[in-house]
Amino acid sequence: MSPLLPLSTNIHEPQRLSLARKLILLVMFCLTQFIDTLSMSALLSAIPALGASMGMTEIQSTWVFSGFRLTFSSFLLISGRLSDVYNPKTVFIGGVSTLGILSLCAGFVYTTVPILVLRAITGIASAMTIPSALKLLVKVFPDPLEQAQAVWFFAGCGAVANMALICIFMIPSQIGETAGSRKPKGAKWKSLDLVSIGVLTVSFILLIFAVTSGSTDGWKSPVVLILLIISIIMIAGFFYWKTLLPADRAAIPPRTWFYNNFSVLLATALLPSFCIMWKTVFHWSVMSTAIHMLPLGIVAFTASCTGSLSRIYSPKWIILTGLPLCMVATLLLALGGGKPENYWPFVFPAFVLGSTGVMVAFSHMNIAIFQAAPSSMSGTVGAMFNGALQFGSAIGLAAITIETSVEATHGGSHEYMGRAALFWFILGIVTLQSILISIFYDRSTDHKPRPQAYAAFYATQYNGLWRKT
Numbered sequence: 235m236s237p238l239l240p241l242s243t244n245i246h247e248p249q250r251l252s253l254a255r256k257l258i259l260l261v262m263f264c265l266t267q268f269i270d271t272l273s274m275s276a277l278l279s280a281i282p283a284l285g286a287s288m289g290m291t292e293i294q295s296t297w298v299f300s301g302f303r304l305t306f307s308s309f310l311l312i313s314g315r316l317s318d319v320y321n322p323k324t325v326f327i328g329g330v331s332t333l334g335i336l337s338l339c340a341g342f343v344y345t346t347v348p349i350l351v352l353r354a355i356t357g358i359a360s361a362m363t364i365p366s367a368l369k370l371l372v373k374v375f376p377d378p379l380e381q382a383q384a385v386w387f388f389a390g391c392g393a394v395a396n397m398a399l400i401c402i403f404m405i406p407s408q409i410g411e412t413a414g415s416r417k418p419k420g421a422k423w424k425s426l427d428l429v430s431i432g433v434l435t436v437s438f439i440l441l442i443f444a445v446t447s448g449s450t451d452g453w454k455s456p457v458v459l460i461l462l463i464i465s466i467i468m469i470a471g472f473f474y475w476k477t478l479l480p481a482d483r484a485a486i487p488p489r490t491w492f493y494n495n496f497s498v499l500l501a502t503a504l505l506p507s508f509c510i511m512w513k514t515v516f517h518w519s520v521m522s523t524a525i526h527m528l529p530l531g532i533v534a535f536t537a538s539c540t541g542s543l544s545r546i547y548s549p550k551w552i553i554l555t556g557l558p559l560c561m562v563a564t565l566l567l568a569l570g571g572g573k574p575e576n577y578w579p580f581v582f583p584a585f586v587l588g589s590t591g592v593m594v595a596f597s598h599m600n601i602a603i604f605q606a607a608p609s610s611m612s613g614t615v616g617a618m619f620n621g622a623l624q625f626g627s628a629i630g631l632a633a634i635t636i637e638t639s640v641e642a643t644h645g646g647s648h649e650y651m652g653r654a655a656l657f658w659f660i661l662g663i664v665t666l667q668s669i670l671i672s673i674f675y676d677r678s679t680d681h682k683p684r685p686q687a688y689a690a691f692y693a694t695q696y697n698g699l700w701r702k703t
Contacts, residue, residue: 263367305357307624308438314365314617322369329362368616386597390538427485437468503622506630537593549602559591568657572650
């Protein structure tokens, strides 16, 4: 057999693309991010009307939203691992195409059970798009400065969402190939670590289901308690199983948690979030609500355009600029916000400061966490980061019990005391996260090349292939 041609000395070197092609791909990835966000939250305001038209019970109408979030957050890790091991372009195309088809089908459904099933499956399809888009984004923009700008644009995107399917096939096949694409199919299949991913997925489903159900059925419910215990045991089993596997076959190698700043950034992404229907609080019409919320989107998108600052200043200081803004905003909402006359002195400044703080903090957390981990793990890292965000939302749903318990003794749901208690809770969490970033974020690796996870492993494999031929 004739000898193979020598492999390139840089096995991670991506194909160079024109600027126009890079920008088109970036817009496509950002539109996909927007579609996923829209699919998750767009039905919130329509749930009452949807429930009335389909004859849903209150619990069923809640699961129109929660079912999507449950499957979306649970399948992110599978998607991330598939994107790292196989071609992320294939995962991305499959996810976006399935999401479009299922969304179209949901538009023709007029009964409760099919719409709940479709929403749950749509969550799985949506989960396939985010980690694969981030994996492709890292490969399309290998330069650290361009990559930082692309990641913040991806994180802050809120534009029109109609071009994704048209632009999908502009992704070059070389960009979609993973660093380990030369490995045999059997080796790739083993690298998926299906056992541990399956255990973690099931545990997340049970955990989020229990947390969501606890806010409606009560935390003393036997079903909720049993599911919580089972999910915690399964998560502990997952991490133990990780210690028994070789690093190149583990979905989340144990050393992942020891990459510089990775753990503290992931913990900060767990910020609880919840939805307050300000339309109900201030008795706004639909159009008035849209007008009041429009400046928030503009401010948030503008704040997300600070990504290039991460190449000048340490992300630590930028994150610590965003989190205090969130603290001030939460304090304003806790002190006042239940009356129409409180809108301008309390609510509007809180909206502006909170939107700015959240976007600044989370955009630079996103940038920093991708710089902390190897590019070969970008799909898994993206899945873990977005999974942490979704789990924070689940914690926010569970925190609703604080609101209901306060309302039970302070005038009911028509009073603002329960919502104010929620904001005090969030203020405590944001303060704790600011302290964590202040103490544990290490600036020694800022603006330095990211670590290489499997460079030695792949070099060994390729050298062995060369010697055998």
